[in-house]
Amino acid sequence: DAKTTQPNSMESNEEEPVHLPCNHSTISGTDYIHWYRQLPSQGPEYVIHGLTSNVNNRMASLAIAEDRKSSTLILHRATLRDAAVYYCILRDLQTSYDKVIFGPGTSLSVIP
């Protein structure tokens, strides 16, 4: 499975934008980029996913580099509720099962 690397931790001020980077230099053409987050004392939750084009939804935006070797999750205005561990995950389109392998993730702290 292709691997991802993320910073161990990041800090943001409340109501400021946050850019969470992810490197995936060995990504294959059939890998989708998914982001999940895990709030304290909860199970992970889906945030966003993309293949080649930038994506927006109500939670966040995903910017994907043209060579697809990196991506950035963008939270437009961080709130205290966004303090969580953010996981960048590659999911292979070709597999017939939904194997989700979590890397170490980035622990985001939001400062009031």
Place this chain on the structure above:
Amino acid sequence: DTEVTQTPKHLVMGMTNKKSLKCEQHMGHRAMYWYKQKAKKPPELMFVYSYEKLSINESVPSRFSPECPNSSLLNLHLHALQPEDSALYLCASSHLGLAGAKNEQFFGPGTRLTVL
């Protein structure tokens, strides 16, 4: 209803006990998963069920025995566990289809297991 429920929330057991964890979803998902999560570590995949059949076992010791009695229920039977098996056990479910699509996994809140 987009909820995955897990019972119990907390479980303490001795090394000779037999216990079971239960997971339930009513979203019509035909894939269900067990993950193990140690403190400050990411979740680790243990088992995947698709259409009620075991499709992935990530080399999990036999003291963990999964069961999927129907499309809504997933159990994890525990027997002769070790203290190092203490962890948060997460259940998840998803639709089956192209793995790269938005087949998002919905996670339950987990069962916090302590083995004495």
